[in-house]
Amino acid sequence: xxxxxxxxxxxxxxxxxxxxxxxxxxxxxxxxxxxxxxxxxxxxxxxxxxxxxxxxxxxxxxxxxxxxxxxxxxxxxxxxxxxxxxxxxxxxxxxxxxxxxxxxxxxxxxxxxxxxxxxxxxxxxxxxxxxxxxxxxxxxxxxxxxxxxxxxxxxxxxxxxxxxxxxxxxxxxxxxxxxxxxxxxxxxxxxxxxxxxxxxxxxxxxxxxxxxxxxxxxxxxxxxxxxxxxxxxxxxxxxxxxxxxxxxxxxxxxxxxxxxxxxxxxxxxxxxxxxxxxxxxxxxxxxxxxxxxxxxxxxxxxxxxxxxxxxxxxxxxxxxxxxxxxxxxxxxxxxxxxxxxxxxxxxxxxxxxxxxxxxxxxxxxxxxxxxxx
Numbered sequence: 001x002x003x004x005x006x007x008x009x010x011x012x013x014x015x016x017x018x019x020x021x022x023x024x025x026x027x028x029x030x031x032x033x034x035x036x037x038x039x040x041x042x043x044x045x046x047x048x049x050x051x052x053x054x055x056x057x058x059x060x061x062x063x064x065x066x067x068x069x070x071x072x073x074x075x076x077x078x079x080x081x082x083x084x085x086x087x088x089x090x091x092x093x094x095x096x097x098x099x100x101x102x103x104x105x106x107x108x109x110x111x112x113x114x115x116x117x118x119x120x121x122x123x124x125x126x127x128x129x130x131x132x133x134x135x136x137x138x139x140x141x142x143x144x145x146x147x148x149x150x151x152x153x154x155x156x157x158x159x160x161x162x163x164x165x166x167x168x169x170x171x172x173x174x175x176x177x178x179x180x181x182x183x184x185x186x187x188x189x190x191x192x193x194x195x196x197x198x199x200x201x202x203x204x205x206x207x208x209x210x211x212x213x214x215x216x217x218x219x220x221x222x223x224x225x226x227x228x229x230x231x232x233x234x235x236x237x238x239x240x241x242x243x244x245x246x247x248x249x250x251x252x253x254x255x256x257x258x259x260x261x262x263x264x265x266x267x268x269x270x271x272x273x274x275x276x277x278x279x280x281x282x283x284x285x286x287x288x289x290x291x292x293x294x295x296x297x298x299x300x301x302x303x304x305x306x307x308x309x310x311x312x313x314x315x316x317x318x319x320x321x322x323x324x325x326x327x328x329x330x331x332x333x334x335x336x337x338x339x340x341x342x343x344x345x346x347x348x349x350x351x352x353x354x355x356x357x358x359x360x361x362x363x364x365x366x367x368x369x370x371x372x373x
Contacts (some may be wrong), residue, residue: 008068013347033347042083045071049087056098065112068095069119086129088120157186159193160257160310164373168351169366172319178368179207180317181215185223193255194222196230198370199269199295199317200248207364212246214238227252227265228300231292235267238293247293251315253370260307260372266298267292270321270332272337274305275312277373280315282336312347312371313341319363320354347371 049071055063068091074088095116099109117365156165169180179200186193196218200211221230231252238246251270256262264272268291273282285305290298307313321331335354342353351367358365 008230010015019286020059027066038080038083040145042087043088045075045078049091053094053098056094057101058182060102062097063098065095065099065109065116067188068098070124072120076127077129079127080122081127085124088124092117092120109169156182156184156193156195158269159186160190163193163370164347165193165195165258165368165370166347166349166351167317167366167368168355170355172362172364179211179320180364182366182368183215183218183222191257193370194227194253195255195368195370196222196250196252196317197269197317198248198250199319199364199366201246203331210246227263227302231265231267231289233300235296235298236293239296239370241293247291247320249291251287253313253315255307255370261304262307262313263302263304264313265289265302267298267300270292270316270318270328273336274307274314275313275339275343277308277313280340282338282339284332287311307372309372312343315368316354317364317366319365320358320367322363323359323361 037304049068049148049323052063052067052071056067057287070086071091075084075091079087084102096113099105101267102109105113122345136158157169159165165181165184169182171180178200179202181200182195184193184195198211198214198218200207200214202210214234218230218234221233224230225233231250235249249266249270250267251272253267253272254263264285264287266272266285266287266291269289272285272287275281285303287301287303289300316335316371318328321335322328323331326334338357339350342357344351347369351369354367356366
């Protein structure tokens with residue numbers, strides 16, 4: 001009996017695994033938005049409508065008119081516009097047939113039918129406005145993937161002992177999408193760390209798609225070109241976008257993790273800050289340059305230095321220091337004071353503490369700190 005029970009249990013597990021595999025295959029196919037997957041989703045929803053009609057014709061109280069809204073809502077989530085149009089027509093026909101079969105149409109039922117028609121037209125309008133050509137839930141999944149990719153770009157690889165890196169970013173209006181992003185690369189010997197902090201034109205969701213495109217381009221360039229050549233190539237990429245708003249500011253830093261030497265190249269970005277332990281303050285770096293995507297030959301001037309143990313570099317975007325009520329110099333002076341207070345008890349968590357101190361505004365904010373501890 002034990003062997004028989006084990007055999008039955010194994011058969012159940014295999015059957016469950018088979019069903020789970022087939023369901024996952026169907027879900028993966030639907031996520032592609034292909035015609036075959038849309039046809040299958042439409043067929044399943046139409047089958048549900050037919051079953052609902054059969055129940056309504058025999059027991060209307062179990063499947064009243066309002067129950068047909070469920071199929072329309074599911075269609076808006078799962079279908080493109082054309083299949084949604086087919087589903088809407090069939091669902092309205094089934095709902096009208098169920099109501100007419102139940103008996104004379106009273107004023108209440110007539111009002112309900114009119115409400116359902118209006119709701120169906122609104123759902124169709126929403127479906128027709130899907131600029132991506134995908135159902136609403138697939139479009140949402142693409143946006144979520146976009147956000148995850150932007151956030152993944154901002155992860156600095158694990159650093160050797162004696163070095164720490166931290167970043168904090170906050171999108172405009174609290175959205176999960178921003179025009180500020182970070183690209184980092186650590187060479188195979190774990191000796192040279194290269195990072196680029198970028199602020200593309202725009203803010204929040206409006207800048208996120210351009211940020212992702214630009215981040216992909218920089219991800220392919222970083223580690224393969226010298227700093228100035230890399231920013232010049234990035235500048236050419238933005239100029240080829242043929243858009244008046246395809247420009248960005250950026251700051252590039254290359255650090256020798258063995259000796260502490262570094263170079264900073266700024267392309268129109270707010271000046272970096274260096275923590276000087278001897279003076280107990282953040283000192284303004286002198287790297288300057290022209291924003292990317294404006295002129296074919298941007299001016300790019302590098303600064304160099306050596307980080308001693310206990311020193312750090314701080315990079316940030318203009319949303320941290322600029323506001324309508326103050327100019328850039330005032331904002332940088334505020335950041336110097338705020339960042340000094342933030343590292344009073346150590347560098348851990350300092351980037352988050354700085355971002356939390358920034359007044360709420362309508363621009364993206366990002367802070368990056370690299371410290372030799």
